[in-house]
Amino acid sequence: MADEMLLKYGCNPNQKPSRVFMEDGSELPIEVLNGKPGYINLLDAFNGWQLVRELKAATGMCAATSFKHVSPAGAAVGRPLTETEAKIYFVDDLGELSPLACAYARARGADRMSSYGDFIALSDVCDVPTAKMIQREVSDGIIAPGYTDEALEILKSKRKGTYNIIRIDENYVPEQVERKQVFGVTFEQGRNELKIDNELLSNVVTENKDIPDDKKEDLVISLITLKYTQSNSVCYVKNGQAIGIGAGQQSRVHCTRLAGSKADNWWLRQHPKVMGLQFVDNIRRPDRDNAIDVYIGEEYMDVLADGAWEKIFKVKPEVLTAEEKKEWLAKNTDVCLGSDAFFPFGDNIERAKKSGVSYIAEPGGSIRDDNVIDTCNKYGMAMAFTGIRLFHH
DSSP states (O other), X not given: OOSEEEEXXXXXXXXXXXXXXXXTSOOOSEEEEESOOOHHHHHHHHHHHHHHHHHXXXXXXXXXEEEETTEEEEEEEOOOOOHXXXXXXXXXXXXXOOHHHHHHHHHHHTTTTTTTTEEEEESXXXXXXXXXXHHTSOEEEEEESOBOHHHHHHHHTGGGGTOEEEEEOTTOOOOSEEEEEETTEEEEXXXXXXXXXXXXXXXXXXXXXXXXXXXXXXXXXXXXXXXXXXXXXXXXXXXXXXXXEEESOSSHHHHHHHHHHHHHHHHHTXXXXXXXXXXXXXXXXXXXXXXXXXXXXXXXXXXXSTTTGGGTBSSXXXXXXXXXXXXXXXXXXXXXXXESSOOOSTHHHHHHHHTTEEEEEEOOOOTTHHHHHHHHHXXXXXXXXXXXXXXXX
């Protein structure tokens, strides 16, 4: 390890020189085992590592995240996969999966379109099942506290031997004050060391006060994910994984809609018609992901038109009708939702309800809190006011 690392360029090729370094002269907490990570790779790596480290501390389970452009496309803990989940994540051919491999399958599977070319963060030593899963996906790199010898060799084979592999010192503790420059001006603030746990969910403000323990865990996962998501941000979680993340929107209801549409797509991918799609042999994984996304969307004829479907499917699929989608989406229930700041209007709750949300965690503090609470009560939702904001920029 060294106290600095020279980089090819910054965010863009014209931004030179570029490096990362320790101001106090100490060693960087990372070691590059393979490849040459860039500026944005390292931003993703450090944010992703913090996220999975906190998920593991909060839940006691190993965790994984899939980062793109300094926000998570997905995040999850290592709960076992159902048969359906293994199929929609396209890992049902890999045999028995470790808990860590299950965590990454969930993180990658939340939004496979956005995860294309991701940077991966793992809370635990990367094992062979996880490395084999990563080997066949399009990814820019990985950060983890370690790698088994065999897993490391598998990962080194990616991208013609240039895959970025970073080992981080899991005992590294950063300074309590962090700084960055914008337009030549230095900004300084205390690190956001807020511990996110069930205590933040104790102030339940709705008529329905019942939040089961497994839903509390999902709400905690949503809040920790939001802590490392560019604001404004909203996160839908189900069964230990983010299923829809809306990041970087100026309007909160747009975050709620964006994250909700991703959660809807995740659920629609489990529809029997989608799971029964017969793809042509040797179709590329990204092409298959894209075809599914189009098939369940409004522009489905782009993949079903004569002359188009033959390139993708062995058998022409039936249309997944609007009525069928509506009926299927109504079956998605008990979804948890977190928001990094208060909901200013009840329209966010109305949108969340359409994606099966039953439990919510948000800071509270809006002058329209009563309207938001009333909307939750209308649907029998349970909502906790955490009293804390989780902006991240």
